[in-house]
Amino acid sequence: MPQPVSFAKTTLSYPIYAADFDPYGRGYLVVGGGGGESKTGTLLDVSNPAEISTSAELELSTDEDSVSCIANLASKDGLIALTGINSGSKDVEAGKNEHFRAFQIDYPRRAERGSPKKGKSKSPGARKEVEGRISLVSKTSVFKPAESPKKETYQRIIRLSPAKRASGGGSKRLGAIATGFAKESEVIVFNATTVAPTERDIVTRISPRRNAEAEDLDLVEQKDGEFRLAFATEYDVYAQDIEYDFNQRRPRKQLKEPEKVYSVPPPDTFEGPGRPKFRALRFLTRNHVLLLANLPSKKGAELLILKLYPNGTGEVVLRKRLARHVKATTGMDVCALDPDPVTGARQIVVAVAGQDSSVSIFTLDYHGTKSDSLSTFRAFSVTKDVHPFQITKIVLSPFHAPGSPPSSTSSPNSSPKKNRKEQEQQSKKLGRQHIHLATTSMGNTVVVDTLPLQPIPTSDKSTRYILSSARSSAIQTGASALVVGVVMLVCLLLFQSYLAITYPDSAIGQLRFDQYIPQPLRDAVGNLAPPGSRRFAVVHDVEDMITHPLDSRRRIKDLLHHLSSRSAAASSEPAAAVVVRPSEPDADSEHPDSASLETEVHPNEESVLRKDGDAKRWDQLSHREKEWWRRRLIAAGAWAVEEGETVLQGIFFSSFAGAIGDIVAEALR
CATH class of the missing domain: 1.20.5 (Single alpha-helices involved in coiled-coils or other helix-helix interfaces)
Structure with missing residues (x-):
């Protein structure tokens, strides 16, 4: 069984607006922000589920803007943090805004991580060598210079294509940035193998239609060098395929303009004004995009899965309304766990931050490349009041499964029990696996949840991981x-x-x-009938009644079944009325078991009442009369207690002009 979720919390000296994990899951989180006279970037060690410690910190210029966004590239001994930081107001007014910054982050030496006692034993000079460090590498301007009187353009979003597990360094990745508060909005895709992109490293510049700004964007790598970009404005979603040659530092072929793949339909007359607005966007697979939308007037939020088709269109194939307490959302992130090596099936974790400082976690199952389909959302957990103030950023750490090839002793001819034992031993050897979920707030707080993963077998007898509560x-x-x-x-x-x-x-x-079977369940099942169907039917239209002796060879239930079956085969389906009466008018009041019974089948109820006005349905009988009939039916073998009274509901019981009522009254006297 999976271990319970654990979390750690720390408070910094400034509001936090940006955060990103080490792309290779080495247990570090980079955060940045600022407020007032404090502009800071911090490296946090989150490898300990119970504690968050500060490994490095860098004070930024107070004349410049706060850190607005962060995306990390992996290096051998640390990270390259690509950030968005506006230049000072004087430089911005002069048309010089070096908003794109790159920082080198050196990790503490492993021997000193989490070992303050060992650190104290070192001399001051030696200790500086093992502490983490953050240093500015470059700053440049990528957006077009603002031409409006108010030059308020800033870098609001930065995203990198997913990192691939590689030894000794980062993989070849593309990045994308988008403007905020710009007179002319832009989305720029660039070569992320360089820390200071020049015009040659710009893959494409996109000017969204009607000057709409991108609310969010994401990149996915379909094959080596083949990428797909998707970005969402308030009401529209666009996608663009990009083939890029990293060696030549240019696209392999001329790029097409981004295509609009989905647009929020206008509201119906009865829905009221306003349309849902997109808040966040993430790729789930190369053909599935997850969208987070806030409903108008803070009436809630919903998740949408948009499937992209080769013809350049998209269709919403699944929707999930968030809980009622979530009136609006502030962010979302996803983590795709390791796939099945054969089928490509994998689990995807989705985390959503609510405006009420709540965090909702869901899971989805991708069924593999053959069906290319997803399951419905399954709720994992909902946590309220995670921060004292509004959540500004939510981010899930990437997951790279440890090397777990099939055991050399495993073979298709091995027994399932032996294979399971080998998988369990392999899982113990690899240790427990987990992912981190970090949230930041305007209240200077950072909360990191550790979500333990559970190993499950795959098609090739290796192991993959899922999040399961x-x-x-x-x-x-x-x-x-x-x-x-x-x-x-x-x-x-x-x-x-x-x-x-x-x-x-x-x-x-x-x-x-x-x-x-319990009696209430039998009664409920017995009362079920298809809409428009009739409970009983006769074989054909009859003008006169048909009389049958009722004994142990002819049970009421079997008689009704027989009549109904034959009627179903006939062309007409008139309603049937069955009457049960004593064979002799003079029934023994003290010994009702001695009275014999017979049945009459009439074409309809009117025929019964026309012939015998004293005939009553089961629910019209008194308690005493029901008791008498139960004893008589059991004695005749026509009915058993375990069959329930449901079968008696549609039958008429006749007392020969009140004879049974007189007998019961005499018995009572």
Whole structure:
């Protein structure tokens, strides 16, 4: 079973607006922000689930803007943090805004991580060598110079394509940035293998239609050198395919303009004014985009999965409305766990930050490249009041499964028990795996949750990981047990029907498996009927009644079933009315078991009442009359208690002009 979620919290000296994890999961988080006279970037060690420690910090110029966004590139001994920081107001007014900054982050030496006692034993000069360090590498301007009187353009968003697991350094990645508060909005894709992109490193410049600014964007690598960009404005989603040659530092072929793949439809007349607005966007797969939208007037939020088709269109294939307490959202992030090596199936974790400082975590299952489809959303957890102030950033750490090739002793001919044992031993050797979820706030707080993962076998007998809570596991187990139980019950009932039809006069044909079903359930099932159907039917139109002796060979239930079956085969389906009455008018009041019974089948209820005005339905009988009829029906073998009274509801009981009522009254006297 998975371990419970643990979290750690720390408070810094400034409001935090940006955060990003080490792309290779080495247990570090970079945050940045600022307020008033404090502009700072901080490296946090989050490898300990119970504690967050500061490994390095850099005070930024107070004349410049706060850190607005961060994306990390991995290096051998640390990170290259690409950030958005506006230049000072004087430089901006002069048309010089070096908003794109790159910082070198050196990690503390491993021998000193988490070991303050060892650090104290070092001399001051030696200790500086093992502490983490942040230093500015470059700053440049990538956006077009602002030409309006108010030059308020700043770098609001930065995203990098997912990092691939590589030894000794980073992978070849593309990056994208987008403007905020710009007179002329831009989305720029650049070669992220350089820390100071020049015009030659710009892959494409996109000017969104109607000068709409990008609310969010994301990149995914489909194959080596083949990428897909998607960005969302308030109401529209655009996508663009990019093929890039990193060696030549240019696109392999001329790029097409981004295509609009989805647009929020205008509201219906009855829905009121306003349309949902997109807040965040993330790729789930190369053909599936997850969108987070806030409903108008803070009426809630929803998640949408948009499927992209080769013809350049998109369709919303799934929606998920968030909980009622989430009136609006501030951010979202996803983490795709490791795939099955054969089928490509994998689990995807989704985290959403609410404006009420809540965090909702969901999981999705990608069924593999063959079906290219996703499951529905499954709730993992909802945590309220995570921060004292509004959440500014939510980010999930990337997950790279540890090397877990199939054991050399495993083979297709190995027994399942042996393979499971080998997988368990391999999982223990690799240790527990987890992902981190970090949230930051305007209240200077950072909260990091550690979400433990559970290993499961894959198609090639190796191991992959999923996020599974104890509650979801219990629900899944209970659902499986319920399905098995229902299937067994249906099989028993079918077997009972087979015996009753094949051996009607033998003891084996009288076996009653349904007596073990609770009476309320039997009554409920007995009352079920398709809409428009009739409970009983006769064989054909008849003008006169048909009389049958009622004994142990002809049970009421079998008679009704017989009539209904034959009527279904006939062309007409008139309503039937069955009457049960004593064979002799003079029934023994003290010994009702001695009275014989017979049935009459009438074409309809009117025929019954026309012939016998004293005939009553079961629910019209008094308690005493019902007791008398129960005893008589049981004695005649026409009905058993375990069959329930449902079968008696549609039958008329006749007392020969009140004879049974007189007998009951005499018995009472």
